[in-house]
Structure formats: C-alpha cells, structure tokens
Amino acid sequence: MQSEGPRVLLVEPFYGGSHKQLIDLLQQNISGCSVFTLPAKKWHWRARTAALHFSQTLPTCPSHRVLFSSSVLNLCELVALRPDLAHLKKVLYFHENQLVYPVRKDQERDFQYGYNQVLSCLVSDVVVFNSVFNMDSFLSSISSFMKKIPDHRPKDLDQLIRPKCLVLYYPIQFPDVSRPKVEYKVVSSPEEMPDEAQIGSGEFPSLGNQQEDPHESRTDQRPVSKRDPGDQMKPLHIVWPHRWEHDKNPELFFSTLMKLKEKEVDFNLSVLGENFSEVPGIFSEARLRLDPHILNWGFLPRGAYLEVLLQADVVVSTASHEFFGVAMLEAVHCGCYPLCPKALVYPEIFPAEYLYSTPEQLFKQLQRLCRRPDIVRRHVVKVDTSSYSWTSLKGHYEALLSTRCP
Incomplete structure (x- = not known):
C-alpha cells in the first residue's frame, strides 16, 4: 500500500539559528514533514519577498494538511497567491515579534514588518508564541501600533487574534552534561x-x-x-x-x-x-x-x-x-x-x-x-x-502539527 505522501509543510524563510534548529527538530522527530526553506541571509528581504518565492516553489500536493511557518513569512500574501493552501491548518510560530523588537529610535521602525505579522495572524488558524512575554507584548501593542496609520484605522484586531493564540516554549535539545572539563585557548578567528x-x-x-x-x-x-x-x-x-x-x-x-x-x-x-x-x-x-x-x-x-x-x-x-x-x-x-x-x-x-x-x-x-x-x-x-526540553514538549508539537485545531 502506497504512502499518502507528506502531511505537513514546514516553511522557513530564514533558515538559520533557532529557526533552523526548530525546523530540523520537527522534521527529524515528526513523521510526514516536508521542508522548504531559504538561507538565513538578508532578513529584511526575506520578510518582504519570501511569500512570492514560496508561491512558486511549494508543490501542489493533495496529502498536505498542515502548513507551519515562522512569522518571518507573510502568510497573508502566500495564501492569496496560492489559494490551494487556504484550506490547510495554518500554524504561525513567533520566535520574536516586530511590534516591540528594539530599534535605536522609534522613527527607524519599519511599519511594514509588524503589519505583515498582524496580517499573518489574521489568516492563521493557530498562532504560537515561544513565551508568555512574547504573546502579551505582541497582543498589547497592536492597538498603539495601528495608530501609526494616519486614518481609517482598523479596530479590535487583538480581539480577533487572541482566541487563536497559545504559548508553546521553544523546545531545546539540551546537551549531555556528563562531560569532562577541558581547557581551551582563546579563539579569535x-x-x-x-x-x-x-x-x-x-x-x-x-x-x-x-x-x-x-x-x-x-x-x-x-x-x-x-x-x-x-x-x-x-x-x-x-x-x-x-x-x-x-x-x-x-x-x-x-x-x-x-x-x-x-x-x-x-x-x-x-x-x-x-x-x-x-x-x-x-x-x-x-x-x-x-x-x-x-x-x-x-x-x-x-x-x-x-x-x-x-x-x-x-x-x-x-x-x-x-x-x-x-x-x-x-x-x-x-x-x-x-x-x-x-x-x-x-x-x-x-x-x-x-x-x-x-x-x-x-x-x-x-x-x-x-x-x-x-x-x-x-x-x-x-x-x-x-520543562523546556524536547522530551517534555514533543507531545505538544505533535498535537500542534496534527489536523486538529486546539
């Protein structure tokens, strides 16, 4: 009997650091995952243009049931460009949020990045944050962030998004700490x-x-x-x-x-x-x-x-x-x-x-x-x-990537 094919699309526009570690962990430990990524370079361009790239490279596959991506992706654009993905359970994972991400001066904050994250939340089925602080700081900042719009401002977006939100700590594969002490010289290059x-x-x-x-x-x-x-x-x-x-x-x-x-x-x-x-x-x-x-x-x-x-x-x-x-x-x-x-x-x-x-x-x-x-x-x-280990959190991530919505 033939396999029905990959069930979960893991999409990562910035495949590096903690973003890469999470995608790799999910792919290695949860069956039925298919991974599509872009290299971790030029973050600002990834946030602006990755949706268009993935709209042309993600395969059309009847077995797909779940789409998982970090909030770097403009999910709203991707779903608009690829309406065949709209019926999937869409999971958006926030490693950080652009509404409170620090900049030297508030005038330097590019409105588009935070705006994209809000839009992505609106089209998602589940919005996952890696901490309560991340979730609360995002939701509580939406109203003041939208006041930057000069007129015809949207209202109550946080109330639309909050019911979809949950906190699921980032799963760490902790090292085996049963190691001897070894002295290392200073490393500079x-x-x-x-x-x-x-x-x-x-x-x-x-x-x-x-x-x-x-x-x-x-x-x-x-x-x-x-x-x-x-x-x-x-x-x-x-x-x-x-x-x-x-x-x-x-x-x-x-x-x-x-x-x-x-x-x-x-x-x-x-x-x-x-x-x-x-x-x-x-x-x-x-x-x-x-x-x-x-x-x-x-x-x-x-x-x-x-x-x-x-x-x-x-x-x-x-x-x-x-x-x-x-x-x-x-x-x-x-x-x-x-x-x-x-x-x-x-x-x-x-x-x-x-x-x-x-x-x-x-x-x-x-x-x-x-x-x-x-x-x-x-x-x-x-x-x-x-409490923050993959061993403890694996079941929660398996449930997240099932076809059931919480």
Whole structure:
C-alpha cells in the first residue's frame, strides 16, 4: 500500500539559528514533514519577498494538511497567491515579534514588518508564541501600533487574534552534561577553532550522583553539580554567550566588568556567541582592556562551546530584548548560575534571586560572587530546565502539527 505522501509543510524563510534548529527538530522527530526553506541571509528581504518565492516553489500536493511557518513569512500574501493552501491548518510560530523588537529610535521602525505579522495572524488558524512575554507584548501593542496609520484605522484586531493564540516554549535539545572539563585557548578567528569532530566524541563519565531515566533522551538530562574541591580557589569564570549585537547590550556587560577590574576584583571571562559584519565597537575595546582575564573570545563550534559552559560559573544576560533565551537556559543546564535583567521574558523563567533591576545591582552581585566563588560552586540553580526540553514538549508539537485545531 502506497504512502499518502507528506502531511505537513514546514516553511522557513530564514533558515538559520533557532529557526533552523526548530525546523530540523520537527522534521527529524515528526513523521510526514516536508521542508522548504531559504538561507538565513538578508532578513529584511526575506520578510518582504519570501511569500512570492514560496508561491512558486511549494508543490501542489493533495496529502498536505498542515502548513507551519515562522512569522518571518507573510502568510497573508502566500495564501492569496496560492489559494490551494487556504484550506490547510495554518500554524504561525513567533520566535520574536516586530511590534516591540528594539530599534535605536522609534522613527527607524519599519511599519511594514509588524503589519505583515498582524496580517499573518489574521489568516492563521493557530498562532504560537515561544513565551508568555512574547504573546502579551505582541497582543498589547497592536492597538498603539495601528495608530501609526494616519486614518481609517482598523479596530479590535487583538480581539480577533487572541482566541487563536497559545504559548508553546521553544523546545531545546539540551546537551549531555556528563562531560569532562577541558581547557581551551582563546579563539579569535575561524582558523584557530578546534575541530568539533575531535571534541565531544567518545564516552564520558557521569558527574555527581546523576540518576538516568531509561525513558528519557540522554540529551535532555537535568542539570547536575559539576564542581570538585579543587575548583574552589580558581577565580570566578563569567560567560557571556550571546550574539555580538546592540540589542544584547554588550556595553552594560563590559562596563560592569571594567568596573570590577578597577576595583581589583579577580575573575575569568569567556565571551562567546556569533558575531556579524557590524560588531559593536565596545568588543574591540573590551578585548584590550580585559585581556588578562580572557579565557575564550569569539565563536566556538558546538562541542567546544558546551565545554566552556561546563567550566563556567556564572552566565550573564544584559539583553535589552529577549523573547525566550536559549543560550541562558543551555548555560544553566550546564551548571552556570544565571544573572538576568528583571524584565522581558526572564521573570517568566528565572526565580527572583537570579534577577537584577539596575546596573548597580548587577555589579554588586558579580562583585559578591567574584569574592566568594564557592557560593556559586555549591549552588544548585532553581530552574527546571527539563520543562523546556524536547522530551517534555514533543507531545505538544505533535498535537500542534496534527489536523486538529486546539
């Protein structure tokens, strides 16, 4: 008997980063998926023109029942250009939303991107957000956003969209944290990067008294204590694992560390994450001024990156925008103590003891921990990362991609 063919269309106009990870995860774990993507380049052009591209490249297939896409796609345009897709269950996934995405000045905000997302919601059957913060900030901003229209403004769009909305956390395939500590040299260019195939291969001993659940994937293990008594005298190891862009507020992070240095407080530093063509100037200044403290600097392949997280003590976010925060949760899973702004998505995920309200509070917390790193090394972070794992969330995504609407 012949298979009826692919049931789910996974469409991703910006196939990179967390967008790629989600599409790959769904394709690998849910049967009946067919994937159509565009490379993660020129985001603004993808948001403007991807619908036209996919209208010409998506096949006509009677077995298709569900269309899943990120909100980068203008779903309204795609369905208008391809009316044969209109009968599918249309699922729109928000990794971020353009109504509150930070820009230097509000006058720089391109109205069209947020407007496209609103239109896409109106033609969707299900609108999924990766956090309550993402959903609430989007829905509560629609009314004021539409006031930018000079006249004949639409009304009550949030009331039309809200019944379709649900929150489904981004599913993380957490690393196996049963790895040994390995020291890595400072990395400043791709040529210097260690070969990922040589890192993280083979079997590793478990850390602590970890009990394994035979029904749970080894990539979704709970965080464990990773410290031994020999670590207690080492300086506090601070890690910053974010994109090198202004919306992650590197200026606040580095100014805090420079203040620690001026106070002659000892620490070690790893600055990881991707950097792009326009790197904020603070990075070059910080590398010079903080050089004696730096253990790792720059992008690392996955295996080396995880080893650094396992060695680190504290992970810091200074973001001025965050709708979920995979990097922070991965670091916590690897045993890092988190320090996050008391804003954005963070209060939704992290207890109050890990949140700071002002730059001065961040400085004081880091100063205290630098002087008493043993506090961190004995501490078990009160965040259940398994709640955000693919193992926990798989059933919800399977239901989402079924033909039933919630």
